Amino acid sequence: MSTHRLPPFPAPTTTPTTTPTGVRAGRSVSALICAVAVGAATACAPSEGAVAPSQAAAVAPASPGAGASRSTTGAPGIGDPDFPGDGNGGYDVQHYDLRLSYDPSSRKLAGSATIEAKAAQDLTSFDLDLHGLTVSRVTVDGGAASFSRGKDELVIEPGKRISNGDRFAVTVDYSGVPEPMRDSVNLGEYGFISTADGAFVTCEPNGAKTWFPSNDHPSDKATYDFQITVPEGLTAIANGEMAGTPQTRAGKTTFVWQEKHPMASYLATMTTGKFQIRTGTSDKGLPIYVAVADSFRGSLGQLLTQTGKITDYWSTVFGPYPFSSTGGVIDDYAAGYALENQTKPIYGGFSPEPAIIAHELAHQWFGDSLSIARWRDLWLNEGFATYAEWLWAEHTGQYTADSAFKRYYANAADSMWAYPPGAARADDLFSAAVYNRGAMTLHAVRREIGDDKFFPLIRAWTDAHRYGNVTTQEFIALAERVSGKNLKGLFDAWLFQPKRPAPIT
Numbered sequence: 001m002s003t004h005r006l007p008p009f010p011a012p013t014t015t016p017t018t019t020p021t022g023v024r025a026g027r028s029v030s031a032l033i034c035a036v037a038v039g040a041a042t043a044c045a046p047s048e049g050a051v052a053p054s055q056a057a058a059v060a061p062a063s064p065g066a067g068a069s070r071s072t073t074g075a076p077g078i079g080d081p082d083f084p085g086d087g088n089g090g091y092d093v094q095h096y097d098l099r100l101s102y103d104p105s106s107r108k109l110a111g112s113a114t115i116e117a118k119a120a121q122d123l124t125s126f127d128l129d130l131h132g133l134t135v136s137r138v139t140v141d142g143g144a145a146s147f148s149r150g151k152d153e154l155v156i157e158p159g160k161r162i163s164n165g166d167r168f169a170v171t172v173d174y175s176g177v178p179e180p181m182r183d184s185v186n187l188g189e190y191g192f193i194s195t196a197d198g199a200f201v202t203c204e205p206n207g208a209k210t211w212f213p214s215n216d217h218p219s220d221k222a223t224y225d226f227q228i229t230v231p232e233g234l235t236a237i238a239n240g241e242m243a244g245t246p247q248t249r250a251g252k253t254t255f256v257w258q259e260k261h262p263m264a265s266y267l268a269t270m271t272t273g274k275f276q277i278r279t280g281t282s283d284k285g286l287p288i289y290v291a292v293a294d295s296f297r298g299s300l301g302q303l304l305t306q307t308g309k310i311t312d313y314w315s316t317v318f319g320p321y322p323f324s325s326t327g328g329v330i331d332d333y334a335a336g337y338a339l340e341n342q343t344k345p346i347y348g349g350f351s352p353e354p355a356i357i358a359h360e361l362a363h364q365w366f367g368d369s370l371s372i373a374r375w376r377d378l379w380l381n382e383g384f385a386t387y388a389e390w391l392w393a394e395h396t397g398q399y400t401a402d403s404a405f406k407r408y409y410a411n412a413a414d415s416m417w418a419y420p421p422g423a424a425r426a427d428d429l430f431s432a433a434v435y436n437r438g439a440m441t442l443h444a445v446r447r448e449i450g451d452d453k454f455f456p457l458i459r460a461w462t463d464a465h466r467y468g469n470v471t472t473q474e475f476i477a478l479a480e481r482v483s484g485k486n487l488k489g490l491f492d493a494w495l496f497q498p499k500r501p502a503p504i505t
């Protein structure tokens with residue numbers, strides 16, 4: 001996730017470190033910067049500021065089944081301490097098969113979702129996350145199941161016994177007008193957002209449930225098939241690669257997409273509308289798919305070229321590209337931010353400068369291939385993607401990561417010093433501290449262990465946890481192993497203390 005920022009870093013200003021690099025903005029950049037500033041000030045409460053690494057380590061990472069009890073009722077949350085209602089316990093989703101039809105004129109979505117899962121306990125009932133929408137039928141392994149609705153929960157009682165370890169398939173038929181999620185501090189609207197000609201679908205952190213029943217937490221990743229039907233003349237864009245050619249019948253066109261690599265639910269999309277499409281291949285041979293709303297047709301060629309070039313470059317820095325294609329989408333919905341939807345980052349209402357493309361494509365490694373197991377570790381996504389912006393600037397000769405670090409460090413009054421980025425707050429998740437102090441943390445590590453250890457560390461990180469889930473403690477342990485140094489003090493100062501760390505030497 002990144003913001004369409006004005007001005008880009010480094011700004012030609014006398015107060016450079018107040019440049020809102022990485023601050024997420026909604027429709028009004030200035031209004032949202034204020035909102036974030038207010039949120040950051042609130043985050044300064046000393047009683048909540050410090051989380052020692054030992055405390056952080058004591059919190060078990062969320063994992064499928066983590067919320068499970070000895071009962072046969074799957075827990076309504078997956079066990080994320082800061083988002084207790086997100087995800088569900090008792091099972092692990094393997095695959096989503098989503099058959100969806102969307103009509104922009106009525107804003108009505110009709111869907112049939114089949115979720116293939118493996119039980120992590122005996123189950124007489126379990127939940128899926130679903131926000132709004134009307135469920136008409138649920139089956140489990142083809143047999144009728146009873147169901148009820150709670151707040152953002154679909155509670156299912158299968159008509160058969162499910163034992164720990166069983167694989168089962170639940171199919172949910174549903175329809176209605178999707179309602180996006182709303183978050184006044186950081187995000188504005190997110191999830192399924194209707195637009196004049198279709199839908200803009202960006203779901204971080206928990207908006208997948210606005211358009212399909214899911215285990216809506218990044219700790220339960222799965223593969224996806226999408227079959228999306230829209231009125232003829234519109235394009236439906238999802239993750240992964242298109243299977244076959246779109247089929248048109250009776251004024252409607254069906255697009256089939258497949259994401260064969262594990263994906264967190266918030267990275268799934270079904271963005272639809274009138275788009276100009278271009279496909280190509282990067283210099284290293286990776287397929288590229290880019291789409292832009294008509295009003296951005298002038299950006300189509302550059303988006304294709306930059307996406308290929310930057311994806312290829314990152315594969316030399318971060319390790320092999322984890323997916324089967326790369327790409328990007330510019331929609332004309334003025335979200336003012338971008339999201340790293342797997343294989344196809346989406347840019348909400350602006351033509352992205354290369355730094356933002358570099359940020360979103362770095363997320364394909366940090367966030368998409370390696371996904372956090374709990375939201376408080378978000379710096380593992382945003383600190384890395386922000387640091388990637390600095391590395392891109394370094395690579396292209398604009399400025400060095402060291403100069404960016406120094407500019408931020410020079411501002412002793414920056415509110416990020418009061419917000420330890422290693423404990424991202426649920427009520428201010430996308431704080432600039434998570435982005436910029438997170439990136440500074442990586443630079444402090446780089447300075448401490450040297451380039452000849454730092455870049456192998458990054459590649460070892462993406463290799464060891466490819467397609468998996470990660471925690472901050474795992475990164476600290478790997479950094480110590482690769483460097484042979486005790487880095488606990490460094491990480492504690494940069495990630496967990498509510499004050500500006502001592503200067504790096």
Ligand SMILES: [Zn+2]
Pocket residue numbers: 001002359363381382385
């Ligand atoms: Zn980001």
